[in-house]
Amino acid sequence: MKKIEHIGIAVKDIESANDLYAQLLGEKPYKQEEVEREGVMTSFFKVGPNKIELLEATKPDSPIAKFIEKRGEGIHHIAFEVEDIKAEMKRLKDEGFRLLSEEPKKGADNKMVAFVHPKSAHGVLVELCETITK
Numbered sequence: 001m002k003k004i005e006h007i008g009i010a011v012k013d014i015e016s017a018n019d020l021y022a023q024l025l026g027e028k029p030y031k032q033e034e035v036e037r038e039g040v041m042t043s044f045f046k047v048g049p050n051k052i053e054l055l056e057a058t059k060p061d062s063p064i065a066k067f068i069e070k071r072g073e074g075i076h077h078i079a080f081e082v083e084d085i086k087a088e089m090k091r092l093k094d095e096g097f098r099l100l101s102e103e104p105k106k107g108a109d110n111k112m113v114a115f116v117h118p119k120s121a122h123g124v125l126v127e128l129c130e131t132i133t134k
Helices: 014-025 063-071 085-094
Strands: 003-011 031-035 040-047 050-057 074-081 111-116 126-131
Touching: 003 014, 003 063, 003 126, 014 040, 014 050, 050 063, 063 074, 085 111, 085 126
Parallel strands: 003 050, 074 126
Antiparallel strands: 003 074, 031 040, 040 050, 111 126
Protein backbone atom coordinates (compact mmCIF):
# COMPACT_ATOMS: atom_id res chain seq x y z
CA MET A 1 0.00 0.00 0.00
CA LYS A 2 1.38 3.36 -1.03
CA LYS A 3 -0.63 5.90 1.00
CA ILE A 4 -4.04 6.88 2.31
CA GLU A 5 -5.85 7.87 -0.88
CA HIS A 6 -9.03 9.24 0.66
CA ILE A 7 -11.50 9.04 3.50
CA GLY A 8 -15.12 8.36 2.49
CA ILE A 9 -17.93 10.07 4.41
CA ALA A 10 -21.57 9.02 4.02
CA VAL A 11 -23.98 11.97 3.91
CA LYS A 12 -27.74 12.34 3.48
CA ASP A 13 -27.57 15.49 1.32
CA ILE A 14 -24.47 15.97 -0.79
CA GLU A 15 -25.23 19.60 -1.67
CA SER A 16 -25.46 20.74 1.94
CA ALA A 17 -22.43 18.57 2.80
CA ASN A 18 -20.51 20.18 -0.10
CA ASP A 19 -21.31 23.61 1.33
CA LEU A 20 -20.24 22.61 4.83
CA TYR A 21 -16.97 20.98 3.72
CA ALA A 22 -16.19 23.90 1.38
CA GLN A 23 -16.48 26.19 4.41
CA LEU A 24 -14.48 23.83 6.62
CA LEU A 25 -11.67 23.21 4.12
CA GLY A 26 -11.65 26.58 2.36
CA GLU A 27 -11.97 24.87 -1.04
CA LYS A 28 -14.86 23.80 -3.25
CA PRO A 29 -15.04 20.18 -4.40
CA TYR A 30 -12.92 19.53 -7.46
CA LYS A 31 -15.18 16.82 -8.81
CA GLN A 32 -18.70 15.42 -8.46
CA GLU A 33 -19.50 12.10 -10.08
CA GLU A 34 -22.29 9.53 -10.00
CA VAL A 35 -21.45 5.84 -9.84
CA GLU A 36 -24.81 4.56 -11.04
CA ARG A 37 -23.99 0.86 -10.59
CA GLU A 38 -23.39 1.47 -6.86
CA GLY A 39 -26.30 3.89 -6.43
CA VAL A 40 -24.11 6.73 -5.18
CA MET A 41 -23.26 10.34 -5.97
CA THR A 42 -19.72 11.28 -4.97
CA SER A 43 -18.01 14.59 -4.39
CA PHE A 44 -14.25 15.00 -3.89
CA PHE A 45 -12.22 17.58 -1.97
CA LYS A 46 -8.42 17.85 -1.94
CA VAL A 47 -6.83 18.27 1.47
CA GLY A 48 -3.07 18.59 1.01
CA PRO A 49 -1.94 15.34 -0.64
CA ASN A 50 -5.11 13.50 0.45
CA LYS A 51 -8.77 13.59 -0.46
CA ILE A 52 -12.17 13.51 1.22
CA GLU A 53 -14.97 11.74 -0.65
CA LEU A 54 -18.56 12.56 0.23
CA LEU A 55 -21.07 9.83 -0.67
CA GLU A 56 -24.84 10.29 -1.03
CA ALA A 57 -27.18 7.40 -1.87
CA THR A 58 -29.10 7.74 -5.12
CA LYS A 59 -31.08 4.51 -4.55
CA PRO A 60 -32.86 3.48 -1.34
CA ASP A 61 -31.26 0.00 -1.43
CA SER A 62 -27.68 1.15 -2.12
CA PRO A 63 -24.83 0.35 0.29
CA ILE A 64 -24.64 4.03 1.36
CA ALA A 65 -28.40 4.19 2.06
CA LYS A 66 -28.13 1.03 4.17
CA PHE A 67 -25.07 2.40 6.00
CA ILE A 68 -26.82 5.68 6.87
CA GLU A 69 -29.98 3.85 7.94
CA LYS A 70 -27.98 1.60 10.26
CA ARG A 71 -25.26 3.98 11.54
CA GLY A 72 -26.18 7.50 10.46
CA GLU A 73 -23.95 9.93 8.62
CA GLY A 74 -20.22 9.74 9.17
CA ILE A 75 -16.99 8.04 8.15
CA HIS A 76 -17.84 5.17 5.83
CA HIS A 77 -14.41 3.92 4.72
CA ILE A 78 -10.70 4.60 4.47
CA ALA A 79 -9.08 4.08 1.08
CA PHE A 80 -5.50 3.15 0.34
CA GLU A 81 -3.73 3.64 -2.96
CA VAL A 82 -2.13 0.48 -4.33
CA GLU A 83 0.16 -0.13 -7.28
CA ASP A 84 -1.48 -3.40 -8.45
CA ILE A 85 -4.98 -3.98 -7.08
CA LYS A 86 -5.25 -7.61 -8.18
CA ALA A 87 -1.92 -8.49 -6.55
CA GLU A 88 -2.92 -6.63 -3.37
CA MET A 89 -6.28 -8.43 -3.29
CA LYS A 90 -4.49 -11.78 -3.60
CA ARG A 91 -1.99 -10.85 -0.90
CA LEU A 92 -4.72 -9.82 1.52
CA LYS A 93 -6.81 -12.91 0.77
CA ASP A 94 -3.73 -15.09 1.36
CA GLU A 95 -3.24 -13.28 4.70
CA GLY A 96 -6.78 -14.28 5.71
CA PHE A 97 -8.67 -11.05 5.01
CA ARG A 98 -12.23 -11.32 3.71
CA LEU A 99 -12.84 -9.35 0.51
CA LEU A 100 -16.26 -8.15 -0.60
CA SER A 101 -15.65 -9.17 -4.22
CA GLU A 102 -13.39 -11.49 -6.17
CA GLU A 103 -12.57 -8.86 -8.82
CA PRO A 104 -12.01 -5.09 -8.64
CA LYS A 105 -14.69 -2.77 -10.05
CA LYS A 106 -14.59 0.63 -11.72
CA GLY A 107 -15.18 3.27 -9.06
CA ALA A 108 -15.27 7.05 -8.96
CA ASP A 109 -12.35 9.38 -9.69
CA ASN A 110 -10.74 7.17 -12.36
CA LYS A 111 -10.05 4.24 -10.00
CA MET A 112 -10.41 0.50 -9.91
CA VAL A 113 -11.60 -0.42 -6.42
CA ALA A 114 -12.07 -3.38 -4.10
CA PHE A 115 -13.12 -3.56 -0.46
CA VAL A 116 -11.96 -5.50 2.59
CA HIS A 117 -14.87 -6.54 4.82
CA PRO A 118 -15.02 -4.53 8.06
CA LYS A 119 -15.10 -7.75 10.11
CA SER A 120 -11.58 -8.44 8.81
CA ALA A 121 -10.28 -4.99 9.83
CA HIS A 122 -11.59 -4.27 13.35
CA GLY A 123 -14.83 -2.74 12.09
CA VAL A 124 -13.29 -0.50 9.40
CA LEU A 125 -14.33 -0.81 5.76
CA VAL A 126 -11.06 -0.63 3.81
CA GLU A 127 -11.03 0.32 0.13
CA LEU A 128 -8.15 -0.48 -2.21
CA CYS A 129 -7.72 1.99 -5.11
CA GLU A 130 -5.62 1.69 -8.25
CA THR A 131 -5.56 4.60 -10.71
CA ILE A 132 -6.71 3.61 -14.17
CA THR A 133 -3.89 4.61 -16.52
CA LYS A 134 -5.23 3.29 -19.84
